[in-house]
Amino acid sequence: MYDIEKIRRDFPLLHQKVNGKRNTFLDSAASAQKPQVVINKIVDIYSGKYANVHRGSYYLSEEITSEYEQSRRIVQKFINAKSEKEIVFTRNATEAINLVAFTWGRKFLTKIDEVLISEAEHHANLVPWQILRDEIGFELKIFKINDDGSFNCEEFCRHLSGKTKLVAISGMSNVLGTIFPLKDMIKSAHDVGAKVLVDGCQYVVHEPTDVQDLDCDFLAFSGHKTYGPTGIGVLYGKYELLNAMPPYQFGGDMVNVVTYQTTTFDEPPARFEAGTPAIVQAIGLGTALEYLMNLGMDNIKAHEEKITSYMHQQIADIKGFIEVGTAPNKGGVVSFAVEGIHPQDLSFILDKEGVSVRVGHHCAAPLVRRMGHESLARASLGLYNNFEDVDTFVAAVKKAKTFF
Numbered sequence: 001m002y003d004i005e006k007i008r009r010d011f012p013l014l015h016q017k018v019n020g021k022r023n024t025f026l027d028s029a030a031s032a033q034k035p036q037v038v039i040n041k042i043v044d045i046y047s048g049k050y051a052n053v054h055r056g057s058y059y060l061s062e063e064i065t066s067e068y069e070q071s072r073r074i075v076q077k078f079i080n081a082k083s084e085k086e087i088v089f090t091r092n093a094t095e096a097i098n099l100v101a102f103t104w105g106r107k108f109l110t111k112i113d114e115v116l117i118s119e120a121e122h123h124a125n126l127v128p129w130q131i132l133r134d135e136i137g138f139e140l141k142i143f144k145i146n147d148d149g150s151f152n153c154e155e156f157c158r159h160l161s162g163k164t165k166l167v168a169i170s171g172m173s174n175v176l177g178t179i180f181p182l183k184d185m186i187k188s189a190h191d192v193g194a195k196v197l198v199d200g201c202q203y204v205v206h207e208p209t210d211v212q213d214l215d216c217d218f219l220a221f222s223g224h225k226t227y228g229p230t231g232i233g234v235l236y237g238k239y240e241l242l243n244a245m246p247p248y249q250f251g252g253d254m255v256n257v258v259t260y261q262t263t264t265f266d267e268p269p270a271r272f273e274a275g276t277p278a279i280v281q282a283i284g285l286g287t288a289l290e291y292l293m294n295l296g297m298d299n300i301k302a303h304e305e306k307i308t309s310y311m312h313q314q315i316a317d318i319k320g321f322i323e324v325g326t327a328p329n330k331g332g333v334v335s336f337a338v339e340g341i342h343p344q345d346l347s348f349i350l351d352k353e354g355v356s357v358r359v360g361h362h363c364a365a366p367l368v369r370r371m372g373h374e375s376l377a378r379a380s381l382g383l384y385n386n387f388e389d390v391d392t393f394v395a396a397v398k399k400a401k402t403f404f
Helices: 004-009 036-048 059-079 093-108 127-136 153-159 182-191 239-244 279-295 297-315 343-352 365-370 387-401
Strands: 087-090 114-118 139-143 164-170 195-199 218-222 233-237 255-258 263-265 321-324 333-338 358-360 376-380
Touching (some): 093 218, 093 233, 114 127, 182 195, 233 239, 343 358, 343 376, 343 387
Antiparallel strands (some): 087 233, 218 233, 255 263, 321 333
Protein backbone atom coordinates (compact mmCIF):
# COMPACT_ATOMS: atom_id res chain seq x y z
CA MET A 1 0.00 0.00 0.00
CA TYR A 2 1.29 3.45 -0.96
CA ASP A 3 0.74 5.49 2.21
CA ILE A 4 1.16 9.05 0.93
CA GLU A 5 0.77 10.72 4.32
CA LYS A 6 3.42 8.45 5.85
CA ILE A 7 5.72 9.17 2.91
CA ARG A 8 5.19 12.92 3.26
CA ARG A 9 6.31 12.69 6.88
CA ASP A 10 9.69 11.47 5.59
CA PHE A 11 10.34 14.89 4.01
CA PRO A 12 10.84 17.55 6.69
CA LEU A 13 10.85 20.57 4.39
CA LEU A 14 7.32 19.81 3.20
CA HIS A 15 6.06 20.67 6.67
CA GLN A 16 7.60 24.14 6.84
CA LYS A 17 5.42 27.13 6.01
CA VAL A 18 6.07 29.24 2.91
CA ASN A 19 4.93 32.84 3.26
CA GLY A 20 2.80 31.63 6.15
CA LYS A 21 0.99 29.12 3.94
CA ARG A 22 1.10 25.36 3.54
CA ASN A 23 4.19 24.38 1.53
CA THR A 24 2.96 23.19 -1.87
CA PHE A 25 6.17 22.14 -3.59
CA LEU A 26 5.70 21.62 -7.33
CA ASP A 27 9.25 21.88 -8.62
CA SER A 28 10.65 18.38 -8.26
CA ALA A 29 11.64 18.31 -11.94
CA ALA A 30 14.24 20.94 -11.10
CA SER A 31 15.38 19.37 -7.83
CA ALA A 32 13.52 17.05 -5.49
CA GLN A 33 13.22 17.36 -1.72
CA LYS A 34 15.24 15.00 0.47
CA PRO A 35 13.85 12.35 2.82
CA GLN A 36 15.06 12.35 6.41
CA VAL A 37 16.97 9.11 5.86
CA VAL A 38 19.22 10.85 3.31
CA ILE A 39 19.72 13.86 5.58
CA ASN A 40 20.57 11.55 8.48
CA LYS A 41 23.08 9.62 6.38
CA ILE A 42 24.90 12.78 5.35
CA VAL A 43 25.06 14.07 8.93
CA ASP A 44 26.13 10.65 10.18
CA ILE A 45 29.09 10.48 7.81
CA TYR A 46 30.34 13.99 8.43
CA SER A 47 29.94 13.71 12.21
CA GLY A 48 31.15 10.18 12.81
CA LYS A 49 32.58 8.37 9.80
CA TYR A 50 34.35 10.81 7.52
CA ALA A 51 37.69 10.11 5.84
CA ASN A 52 39.00 9.98 2.29
CA VAL A 53 38.35 6.90 0.16
CA HIS A 54 40.66 4.50 -1.66
CA ARG A 55 43.74 5.96 0.03
CA GLY A 56 43.95 4.94 3.66
CA SER A 57 44.82 1.64 5.28
CA TYR A 58 43.18 2.74 8.53
CA TYR A 59 39.73 1.95 9.89
CA LEU A 60 37.82 5.14 8.96
CA SER A 61 39.10 5.16 5.39
CA GLU A 62 38.39 1.48 4.89
CA GLU A 63 34.87 1.85 6.28
CA ILE A 64 33.91 4.84 4.15
CA THR A 65 35.49 3.27 1.07
CA SER A 66 33.24 0.28 1.65
CA GLU A 67 30.16 2.53 1.89
CA TYR A 68 31.19 4.52 -1.18
CA GLU A 69 31.61 1.41 -3.30
CA GLN A 70 28.40 -0.05 -1.88
CA SER A 71 26.60 3.01 -3.28
CA ARG A 72 27.98 2.14 -6.70
CA ARG A 73 26.45 -1.31 -6.34
CA ILE A 74 23.13 0.25 -5.29
CA VAL A 75 23.13 2.35 -8.48
CA GLN A 76 23.93 -0.80 -10.45
CA LYS A 77 20.91 -2.50 -8.90
CA PHE A 78 18.64 0.54 -9.39
CA ILE A 79 19.14 0.55 -13.17
CA ASN A 80 20.02 -3.17 -13.47
CA ALA A 81 23.46 -2.66 -14.99
CA LYS A 82 25.41 -5.82 -15.70
CA SER A 83 28.40 -4.78 -13.59
CA GLU A 84 29.30 -2.16 -11.00
CA LYS A 85 32.25 -1.33 -13.29
CA GLU A 86 29.69 0.21 -15.65
CA ILE A 87 28.77 2.89 -13.07
CA VAL A 88 30.79 6.11 -13.17
CA PHE A 89 30.18 8.79 -10.54
CA THR A 90 30.14 12.31 -11.97
CA ARG A 91 29.24 15.74 -10.63
CA ASN A 92 25.81 15.66 -12.29
CA ALA A 93 24.11 14.45 -15.46
CA THR A 94 25.49 17.40 -17.40
CA GLU A 95 29.03 16.28 -16.63
CA ALA A 96 28.09 12.70 -17.54
CA ILE A 97 26.88 13.78 -21.00
CA ASN A 98 29.95 15.97 -21.47
CA LEU A 99 32.12 13.01 -20.51
CA VAL A 100 30.63 10.94 -23.32
CA ALA A 101 30.86 13.81 -25.80
CA PHE A 102 34.47 14.66 -25.15
CA THR A 103 35.85 11.15 -24.66
CA TRP A 104 33.81 8.75 -26.77
CA GLY A 105 32.83 11.52 -29.18
CA ARG A 106 36.32 12.85 -29.77
CA LYS A 107 37.68 9.36 -30.32
CA PHE A 108 34.96 7.85 -32.48
CA LEU A 109 33.15 10.66 -34.31
CA THR A 110 34.47 11.97 -37.63
CA LYS A 111 33.41 14.73 -40.00
CA ILE A 112 31.45 12.27 -42.17
CA ASP A 113 29.28 11.11 -39.26
CA GLU A 114 25.93 12.30 -37.91
CA VAL A 115 24.64 12.76 -34.36
CA LEU A 116 20.86 12.73 -33.97
CA ILE A 117 18.91 14.41 -31.18
CA SER A 118 15.29 15.56 -30.76
CA GLU A 119 13.72 19.01 -30.58
CA ALA A 120 12.88 18.24 -26.95
CA GLU A 121 16.40 18.19 -25.51
CA HIS A 122 17.65 20.01 -22.43
CA HIS A 123 20.62 22.30 -23.09
CA ALA A 124 22.85 19.67 -21.47
CA ASN A 125 22.06 17.28 -24.34
CA LEU A 126 22.30 19.93 -27.05
CA VAL A 127 25.16 22.31 -26.34
CA PRO A 128 27.93 19.67 -25.91
CA TRP A 129 27.09 18.24 -29.34
CA GLN A 130 27.10 21.72 -30.91
CA ILE A 131 30.56 22.40 -29.46
CA LEU A 132 31.89 19.03 -30.59
CA ARG A 133 30.32 19.48 -34.04
CA ASP A 134 32.19 22.76 -34.44
CA GLU A 135 35.41 21.01 -33.43
CA ILE A 136 35.11 17.83 -35.52
CA GLY A 137 32.76 18.81 -38.33
CA PHE A 138 30.10 16.08 -38.12
CA GLU A 139 26.46 16.93 -38.83
CA LEU A 140 24.16 17.47 -35.87
CA LYS A 141 20.66 16.49 -36.97
CA ILE A 142 17.51 17.33 -35.01
CA PHE A 143 14.28 15.42 -35.55
CA LYS A 144 10.94 17.12 -34.98
CA ILE A 145 8.34 16.21 -32.40
CA ASN A 146 4.60 16.64 -32.93
CA ASP A 147 2.83 19.87 -32.04
CA ASP A 148 1.37 18.28 -28.91
CA GLY A 149 4.90 17.34 -27.82
CA SER A 150 4.54 13.66 -28.63
CA PHE A 151 7.13 11.49 -30.33
CA ASN A 152 7.07 11.48 -34.12
CA CYS A 153 8.23 8.02 -35.18
CA GLU A 154 8.22 8.83 -38.88
CA GLU A 155 10.43 11.88 -38.32
CA PHE A 156 12.85 9.91 -36.14
CA CYS A 157 13.21 7.02 -38.55
CA ARG A 158 13.56 9.37 -41.52
CA HIS A 159 16.67 10.89 -39.96
CA LEU A 160 18.34 7.57 -39.17
CA SER A 161 20.88 6.41 -41.72
CA GLY A 162 24.14 4.56 -42.07
CA LYS A 163 25.85 7.87 -41.23
CA THR A 164 24.18 8.08 -37.81
CA LYS A 165 26.89 7.32 -35.27
CA LEU A 166 25.06 8.41 -32.11
CA VAL A 167 21.47 9.06 -31.02
CA ALA A 168 21.28 11.21 -27.87
CA ILE A 169 17.75 11.41 -26.49
CA SER A 170 15.91 12.39 -23.32
CA GLY A 171 13.87 9.60 -21.79
CA MET A 172 11.31 12.13 -20.56
CA SER A 173 11.12 15.81 -21.48
CA ASN A 174 11.62 18.19 -18.58
CA VAL A 175 9.34 20.73 -20.30
CA LEU A 176 6.66 18.64 -21.99
CA GLY A 177 6.55 15.54 -19.82
CA THR A 178 6.69 13.44 -22.99
CA ILE A 179 7.93 9.90 -22.29
CA PHE A 180 9.79 8.67 -25.35
CA PRO A 181 9.54 5.00 -26.48
CA LEU A 182 13.16 4.33 -25.63
CA LYS A 183 13.30 0.60 -26.28
CA ASP A 184 11.93 0.94 -29.82
CA MET A 185 14.13 3.95 -30.54
CA ILE A 186 17.24 2.19 -29.28
CA LYS A 187 16.54 -0.86 -31.45
CA SER A 188 16.04 1.32 -34.51
CA ALA A 189 19.28 3.16 -33.82
CA HIS A 190 21.20 -0.08 -33.31
CA ASP A 191 19.79 -1.41 -36.58
CA VAL A 192 21.72 1.31 -38.45
CA GLY A 193 24.84 0.81 -36.31
CA ALA A 194 24.41 3.84 -34.04
CA LYS A 195 25.11 4.01 -30.31
CA VAL A 196 22.49 5.53 -27.99
CA LEU A 197 22.90 7.88 -25.05
CA VAL A 198 19.83 8.45 -22.86
CA ASP A 199 19.47 11.59 -20.76
CA GLY A 200 17.62 9.88 -17.94
CA CYS A 201 17.32 12.80 -15.50
CA GLN A 202 13.53 12.92 -15.56
CA TYR A 203 13.02 9.33 -16.69
CA VAL A 204 14.71 7.23 -14.00
CA VAL A 205 12.96 8.96 -11.11
CA HIS A 206 9.51 8.24 -12.53
CA GLU A 207 9.90 5.07 -14.62
CA PRO A 208 11.32 1.67 -13.59
CA THR A 209 14.60 1.55 -15.53
CA ASP A 210 16.44 -1.53 -16.74
CA VAL A 211 19.41 -0.62 -18.92
CA GLN A 212 19.96 -4.21 -19.99
CA ASP A 213 16.38 -4.49 -21.21
CA LEU A 214 16.52 -1.08 -22.90
CA ASP A 215 19.94 -1.98 -24.33
CA CYS A 216 21.07 1.65 -24.25
CA ASP A 217 24.80 2.23 -24.57
CA PHE A 218 24.97 5.15 -22.14
CA LEU A 219 22.57 6.62 -19.58
CA ALA A 220 23.04 9.74 -17.47
CA PHE A 221 21.12 10.97 -14.45
CA SER A 222 21.53 13.29 -11.46
CA GLY A 223 21.36 12.59 -7.74
CA HIS A 224 19.43 15.70 -6.77
CA LYS A 225 16.46 14.79 -8.97
CA THR A 226 16.32 11.29 -7.44
CA TYR A 227 15.80 12.64 -3.90
CA GLY A 228 19.53 12.56 -3.18
CA PRO A 229 22.17 15.27 -2.71
CA THR A 230 23.42 17.80 -5.23
CA GLY A 231 26.96 17.44 -6.55
CA ILE A 232 26.61 13.82 -7.63
CA GLY A 233 25.52 12.24 -10.90
CA VAL A 234 25.83 8.94 -12.70
CA LEU A 235 27.04 7.83 -16.08
CA TYR A 236 26.18 4.27 -17.01
CA GLY A 237 28.07 2.89 -19.96
CA LYS A 238 28.46 -0.59 -21.39
CA TYR A 239 31.81 -1.76 -20.12
CA GLU A 240 33.34 -2.41 -23.53
CA LEU A 241 32.55 1.18 -24.53
CA LEU A 242 33.91 2.70 -21.32
CA ASN A 243 37.03 0.59 -21.63
CA ALA A 244 37.65 1.94 -25.14
CA MET A 245 37.29 5.58 -24.04
CA PRO A 246 40.21 7.75 -22.94
CA PRO A 247 40.12 9.53 -19.56
CA TYR A 248 38.18 12.77 -19.22
CA GLN A 249 40.22 14.43 -16.46
CA PHE A 250 43.65 13.65 -15.06
CA GLY A 251 45.19 13.43 -11.60
CA GLY A 252 45.05 11.14 -8.63
CA ASP A 253 43.03 7.97 -8.15
CA MET A 254 42.54 7.32 -11.89
CA VAL A 255 46.08 6.21 -12.67
CA ASN A 256 47.78 2.85 -12.74
CA VAL A 257 51.53 3.58 -13.05
CA VAL A 258 53.01 7.08 -13.00
CA THR A 259 56.61 8.03 -13.74
CA TYR A 260 58.15 11.36 -14.63
CA GLN A 261 58.07 10.31 -18.26
CA THR A 262 54.70 8.60 -18.70
CA THR A 263 51.45 7.48 -17.10
CA THR A 264 49.10 4.55 -17.57
CA PHE A 265 45.48 4.70 -16.51
CA ASP A 266 43.23 2.48 -14.44
CA GLU A 267 40.29 0.55 -15.86
CA PRO A 268 36.74 1.92 -15.69
CA PRO A 269 35.13 3.33 -13.68
CA ALA A 270 38.22 4.65 -11.81
CA ARG A 271 39.65 5.96 -15.10
CA PHE A 272 36.88 8.59 -15.18
CA GLU A 273 36.92 9.59 -11.49
CA ALA A 274 39.99 11.78 -11.10
CA GLY A 275 40.76 13.28 -7.70
CA THR A 276 38.88 13.09 -4.45
CA PRO A 277 35.30 12.20 -5.36
CA ALA A 278 32.04 13.50 -3.94
CA ILE A 279 32.20 10.88 -1.20
CA VAL A 280 29.34 11.91 1.02
CA GLN A 281 27.13 12.84 -1.91
CA ALA A 282 27.65 9.44 -3.55
CA ILE A 283 26.73 7.65 -0.33
CA GLY A 284 23.71 9.95 0.06
CA LEU A 285 22.67 9.04 -3.49
CA GLY A 286 22.87 5.36 -2.61
CA THR A 287 20.64 5.98 0.40
CA ALA A 288 18.12 7.88 -1.75
CA LEU A 289 17.97 5.12 -4.36
CA GLU A 290 17.45 2.52 -1.63
CA TYR A 291 14.56 4.66 -0.39
CA LEU A 292 13.02 4.64 -3.88
CA MET A 293 13.51 0.89 -4.27
CA ASN A 294 11.94 0.26 -0.88
CA LEU A 295 8.87 2.23 -1.96
CA GLY A 296 8.92 0.40 -5.28
CA MET A 297 9.30 2.21 -8.59
CA ASP A 298 6.10 0.62 -9.89
CA ASN A 299 4.24 1.98 -6.84
CA ILE A 300 5.74 5.44 -7.33
CA LYS A 301 4.77 5.42 -11.00
CA ALA A 302 1.19 4.38 -10.21
CA HIS A 303 0.83 7.09 -7.56
CA GLU A 304 2.24 9.81 -9.81
CA GLU A 305 -0.02 8.76 -12.67
CA LYS A 306 -3.02 9.11 -10.36
CA ILE A 307 -1.99 12.60 -9.21
CA THR A 308 -1.13 13.66 -12.77
CA SER A 309 -4.54 12.52 -13.99
CA TYR A 310 -6.21 14.51 -11.21
CA MET A 311 -4.13 17.55 -12.13
CA HIS A 312 -5.35 17.39 -15.72
CA GLN A 313 -8.95 17.07 -14.59
CA GLN A 314 -8.67 20.15 -12.39
CA ILE A 315 -6.78 22.47 -14.74
CA ALA A 316 -9.38 21.78 -17.44
CA ASP A 317 -11.75 24.02 -15.46
CA ILE A 318 -9.40 27.04 -15.44
CA LYS A 319 -10.38 29.49 -18.14
CA GLY A 320 -7.37 30.72 -20.13
CA PHE A 321 -5.06 27.97 -18.85
CA ILE A 322 -2.83 26.76 -21.69
CA GLU A 323 -0.97 23.52 -21.10
CA VAL A 324 2.09 23.15 -23.33
CA GLY A 325 2.79 19.51 -24.09
CA THR A 326 -0.23 17.23 -24.11
CA ALA A 327 1.23 13.95 -25.36
CA PRO A 328 -0.69 10.83 -24.31
CA ASN A 329 0.65 9.06 -21.22
CA LYS A 330 2.97 11.93 -20.36
CA GLY A 331 4.72 12.19 -17.03
CA GLY A 332 3.91 14.52 -14.16
CA VAL A 333 5.19 17.73 -15.73
CA VAL A 334 2.74 20.53 -16.57
CA SER A 335 4.27 23.49 -18.39
CA PHE A 336 1.72 26.21 -18.89
CA ALA A 337 0.76 29.78 -19.60
CA VAL A 338 -2.29 31.68 -18.42
CA GLU A 339 -3.81 34.18 -20.82
CA GLY A 340 -3.15 37.77 -19.80
CA ILE A 341 -0.54 36.98 -17.12
CA HIS A 342 3.23 36.93 -17.63
CA PRO A 343 4.68 33.69 -16.24
CA GLN A 344 6.97 35.61 -13.88
CA ASP A 345 4.02 37.52 -12.42
CA LEU A 346 2.09 34.29 -12.12
CA SER A 347 4.93 32.59 -10.28
CA PHE A 348 5.20 35.54 -7.88
CA ILE A 349 1.51 35.34 -6.97
CA LEU A 350 1.60 31.55 -6.59
CA ASP A 351 4.58 31.87 -4.26
CA LYS A 352 2.55 34.17 -2.00
CA GLU A 353 0.08 31.27 -1.73
CA GLY A 354 2.88 28.87 -0.74
CA VAL A 355 3.01 27.25 -4.19
CA SER A 356 6.47 26.67 -5.70
CA VAL A 357 6.62 26.40 -9.49
CA ARG A 358 9.40 26.97 -12.00
CA VAL A 359 9.33 29.78 -14.57
CA GLY A 360 11.48 30.54 -17.62
CA HIS A 361 12.78 28.40 -20.48
CA HIS A 362 13.76 25.47 -18.21
CA CYS A 363 17.20 25.09 -19.82
CA ALA A 364 15.44 24.16 -23.04
CA ALA A 365 15.04 27.53 -24.74
CA PRO A 366 14.84 26.23 -28.34
CA LEU A 367 12.06 23.82 -27.33
CA VAL A 368 10.04 26.49 -25.50
CA ARG A 369 10.30 28.74 -28.57
CA ARG A 370 9.37 25.83 -30.86
CA MET A 371 6.21 25.42 -28.78
CA GLY A 372 5.37 29.08 -29.39
CA HIS A 373 6.52 30.73 -26.16
CA GLU A 374 9.45 32.66 -24.74
CA SER A 375 8.77 31.69 -21.14
CA LEU A 376 6.58 29.17 -19.37
CA ALA A 377 5.56 28.31 -15.83
CA ARG A 378 5.99 24.67 -14.86
CA ALA A 379 4.41 22.58 -12.12
CA SER A 380 6.06 19.21 -11.65
CA LEU A 381 5.00 16.33 -9.45
CA GLY A 382 6.99 13.95 -7.28
CA LEU A 383 6.37 10.88 -5.19
CA TYR A 384 5.26 13.00 -2.21
CA ASN A 385 2.63 15.15 -3.94
CA ASN A 386 -1.04 14.58 -3.13
CA PHE A 387 -4.48 15.77 -4.18
CA GLU A 388 -4.31 18.70 -1.77
CA ASP A 389 -1.22 19.99 -3.58
CA VAL A 390 -3.17 20.02 -6.82
CA ASP A 391 -6.18 21.71 -5.23
CA THR A 392 -3.97 24.40 -3.69
CA PHE A 393 -2.24 24.99 -7.03
CA VAL A 394 -5.52 25.33 -8.90
CA ALA A 395 -6.96 27.70 -6.31
CA ALA A 396 -3.79 29.83 -6.46
CA VAL A 397 -3.93 30.08 -10.27
CA LYS A 398 -7.59 31.09 -10.10
CA LYS A 399 -6.73 33.71 -7.49
CA ALA A 400 -3.96 35.06 -9.72
CA LYS A 401 -6.46 35.52 -12.52
CA THR A 402 -8.49 37.89 -10.34
CA PHE A 403 -5.60 40.38 -10.33
CA PHE A 404 -5.52 40.73 -14.11
